[in-house]
Amino acid sequence: MFQNSLFNQLPEKIDFNLPDADVVLYNNFFSANESNLLFNSLKTSIKWQQDKIKFYGKEFIIPRLTALYGDEDKRYSYSGIHMHPHQWTHDLNCIKNKIETIANVKFTTCLLNYYRNGNDSMNWHQDNEKELGENPIIASVTFGETRTFQLKHITKTNLKRVDIPLQHGSFLLMQGSTQHFWKHKIPKTKKQISSRINLTFRVIKNQN
Numbered sequence: 001m002f003q004n005s006l007f008n009q010l011p012e013k014i015d016f017n018l019p020d021a022d023v024v025l026y027n028n029f030f031s032a033n034e035s036n037l038l039f040n041s042l043k044t045s046i047k048w049q050q051d052k053i054k055f056y057g058k059e060f061i062i063p064r065l066t067a068l069y070g071d072e073d074k075r076y077s078y079s080g081i082h083m084h085p086h087q088w089t090h091d092l093n094c095i096k097n098k099i100e101t102i103a104n105v106k107f108t109t110c111l112l113n114y115y116r117n118g119n120d121s122m123n124w125h126q127d128n129e130k131e132l133g134e135n136p137i138i139a140s141v142t143f144g145e146t147r148t149f150q151l152k153h154i155t156k157t158n159l160k161r162v163d164i165p166l167q168h169g170s171f172l173l174m175q176g177s178t179q180h181f182w183k184h185k186i187p188k189t190k191k192q193i194s195s196r197i198n199l200t201f202r203v204i205k206n207q208n
């Protein structure tokens with residue numbers, strides 16, 4: 001306990017005040033100790049897979065590993081990949097409960113990304129699938145290596161790109177009109193870096 005209180009940094013809230021968006025970052029939302037434990041546990045216990053996507057008739061291997069967990073009745077499709085969720089685990093429920101106190105919603109689904117090294121990445125996109133509803137709320141948690149999260153306004157090209165380093169134990173919350181007006185990505189880096197686990201909690205509306 002003493003060690004924790006001495007060495008752990010306090011959570012820090014940063015509101016980016018972006019036009020047409022609501023993006024807030026909490027650094028050190030999870031303590032260093034909690035983050036280390038969760039990183040190691042998720043790395044080995046999550047059922048990671050590597051998917052292929054079809055783009056203009058050609059197949060591409062996605063440059064990262066992914067996994068879908070969540071409520072059993074909530075399927076999720078993105079980039080032509082249809083995923084059926086695995087059941088919530090103890091780790092995921094702990095993380096979900098903690099972020100729900102801030103986000104004020106009950107998340108139904110968690111899409112996880114495992115970036116093995118600097119060559120793994122995610123291209124520009126908006127999380128605006130129709131099952132996420134009109135104004136998607138996306139809660140993004142990072143464990144492991146810091147990667148840069150880039151945001152770019154879709155129509156106001158005079159606005160500068162925003163680069164946000166997402167650190168071990170951080171929690172980024174995107175909501176409101178963010179997914180209508182801004183796209184985001186995780187670029188590759190030539191730096192020799194180790195792996196990062198990202199969890200994006202989402203609310204999937206009722207499906208038939």
Ligand SMILES: O=C(O)CCC(=O)C(=O)O
Nearest residue numbers: 113127140149186198200
């Ligand atoms: O790895 C990240 O921080 C971004 C993940 C993301 O944008 C997504 O899963 O939709």
Ligand SMILES: [Fe+2]
Nearest residue numbers: 125126127184
């Ligand atoms: Fe995304």
